[in-house]
Amino acid sequence: MAVDFRGHPMFPSTGFNAPTRFEADIYDCEVWGRVPADIEGNFYRMQCDFQYRPPENEWPTGFNGDGHVSRFHFRDGNVNFRARYVKTARLLAERAAHRRLYGVYRNHYTDDPGVKNIDRSAANTHMYWHGGKLLTLKEDALPWAIDPHTLETEGVWDFHGKYKATSMSAHPKIDAQTGEMIAYGYQAKGDLTDDIASYIIGKDGRVAHEVWFKAPYVGIMHDIAITKKYILFPVVARTTSDERLKKGEPMWEWNGDLPTMVGVLPRDGSARDVRWFRGPARNTLHFLNAVDLPDGRIVMDLPTSSGERDPSQIRRWTFDMRSRTKDTFDEEVISTANGVLARMDDRYLGCDYRYCYVGNRDPSLPYDQARGGNMGGRVTNQYLRVDVRNPKGEPGKYFAGPVQSLQECAFVPRKGSRGEGDGYLMGIASNYESLTSDLVIVDAQRLEEGAIATVKLPFRLRSGTHVNWYPANELPPFRAG
Ligand SMILES: [Fe+2]
Numbered sequence: 001m002a003v004d005f006r007g008h009p010m011f012p013s014t015g016f017n018a019p020t021r022f023e024a025d026i027y028d029c030e031v032w033g034r035v036p037a038d039i040e041g042n043f044y045r046m047q048c049d050f051q052y053r054p055p056e057n058e059w060p061t062g063f064n065g066d067g068h069v070s071r072f073h074f075r076d077g078n079v080n081f082r083a084r085y086v087k088t089a090r091l092l093a094e095r096a097a098h099r100r101l102y103g104v105y106r107n108h109y110t111d112d113p114g115v116k117n118i119d120r121s122a123a124n125t126h127m128y129w130h131g132g133k134l135l136t137l138k139e140d141a142l143p144w145a146i147d148p149h150t151l152e153t154e155g156v157w158d159f160h161g162k163y164k165a166t167s168m169s170a171h172p173k174i175d176a177q178t179g180e181m182i183a184y185g186y187q188a189k190g191d192l193t194d195d196i197a198s199y200i201i202g203k204d205g206r207v208a209h210e211v212w213f214k215a216p217y218v219g220i221m222h223d224i225a226i227t228k229k230y231i232l233f234p235v236v237a238r239t240t241s242d243e244r245l246k247k248g249e250p251m252w253e254w255n256g257d258l259p260t261m262v263g264v265l266p267r268d269g270s271a272r273d274v275r276w277f278r279g280p281a282r283n284t285l286h287f288l289n290a291v292d293l294p295d296g297r298i299v300m301d302l303p304t305s306s307g308e309r310d311p312s313q314i315r316r317w318t319f320d321m322r323s324r325t326k327d328t329f330d331e332e333v334i335s336t337a338n339g340v341l342a343r344m345d346d347r348y349l350g351c352d353y354r355y356c357y358v359g360n361r362d363p364s365l366p367y368d369q370a371r372g373g374n375m376g377g378r379v380t381n382q383y384l385r386v387d388v389r390n391p392k393g394e395p396g397k398y399f400a401g402p403v404q405s406l407q408e409c410a411f412v413p414r415k416g417s418r419g420e421g422d423g424y425l426m427g428i429a430s431n432y433e434s435l436t437s438d439l440v441i442v443d444a445q446r447l448e449e450g451a452i453a454t455v456k457l458p459f460r461l462r463s464g465t466h467v468n469w470y471p472a473n474e475l476p477p478f479r480a481g
Pocket of ligand 1: 285
């Protein structure tokens with residue numbers, strides 16, 4: 001049967017987030033403004049796309065689509081664009097069958113029986129360059145490596161056979177000071193298991209340290225945070241059960257009766273060194289940064305909300321490692337910025353830092369519904385630069401425009417710079433009027449001045465999941481393939 005998305009509740013027949021389903025190359029993209037010469041490298045972004053029609057009760061987040069990577073290569077003010085699907089075993093099996101074979105999000109009971117022994121990764125959430133591999137990630141499976149320039153798929157990667165967990169989260173952390181990647185898997189012995197596996201992977205791409213321990217309950221563990229001394233593993237109140245899966249539902253449901261639990265593991269520690277801290281139920285997927293204070297406490301900053309539908313805020317959780325008896329963490333609100341995706345200058349990850357860059361929705365800014373359609377309540381209309389050392393100060397602001405919505409941004413260091421925040425913000429702006437996508441580049445120290453350059457694409461990219469930037473001097477020599 002031919003593909004037909006009409007009538008599916010996730011995809012209105014027209015609209016910005018209908019599946020795109022194509023691969024593309026654009027040599028020398030159209031650029032409005034001037035791309036600074038001190039930007040040289042690759043900007044990557046991931047979207048969940050849909051080659052085939054998913055079940056009608058699919059998780060409406062769209063997080064069960066096929067991994068689709070865009071690469072913008074920057075050099076001498078010129079930009080080359082490429083977009084490719086990750087050619088996972090899952091996608092190829094579905095192409096062979098000409099239909100969707102995998103069921104709803106992370107529920108193997110709803111899969112076609114024929115895919116039981118086929119790797120189920122959609123490789124659709126994030127991508128990290130480390131140890132000579134560009135890894136595309138989804139948290140219920142192992143990474144899939146792709147070529148950093150051509151985006152051709154290389155295959156499943158298990159770190160020379162030394163990564164034993166069955167899954168790796170899409171949010172490992174790269175420590176810029178050591179070059180190490182701190183990675184982890186949860187449900188690490190298969191669906192619904194309460195095992196967590198923590199890995200430190202050297203900059204050579206080889207496993208250097210492995211720790212296995214148990215979660216207090218099986219909740220979502222989408223992200224972690226690191227300091228110079230510790231790894232923090234938050235378990236939040238979105239949980240699951242075999243009964244739920246047998247009913248044919250997507251994996252997760254919110255349960256506000258559960259506490260937030262944060263496991264703190266010394267980076268060189270073992271399972272017996274893990275300490276769990278408890279807090280009220282919080283709805284979050286992503287964390288921003290964590291820092292060791294001189295007095296022995298740890299602070300962790302994150303966008304989070306108190307319930308499933310509450311607006312997000314940037315909050316700070318404090319863990320007192322000096323006390324052997326205190327098993328709760330304290331919380332304070334740093335900023336009311338309501339975006340759920342906050343980024344920073346990743347060179348300062350785990351270190352004392354100052355700036356948080358977050359997409360925010362300010363309802364007082366103009367939205368032109370006559371031109372942009374009925375999307376006004378959902379637009380992310382500005383990037384904010386929040387000073388976490390002076391959060392009461394006025395944040396820097398970049399307003400995207402009256403029919404635009406911003407996706408996650410990456411911080412791009414100015415070539416040769418060292419100081420925190422000396423660089424640019426780069427992110428996709430969805431234009432709801434023209435149904436096209438732009439890549440906007442803003443000076444991270446002068447957001448109010450607007451976009452320095454806008455890379456114009458003659459088509460739309462769906463709302464994406466995550467983005468990352470890697471400078472040319474960390475990548476192999478560019479080849480278009
Ligand atoms: Fe994420």
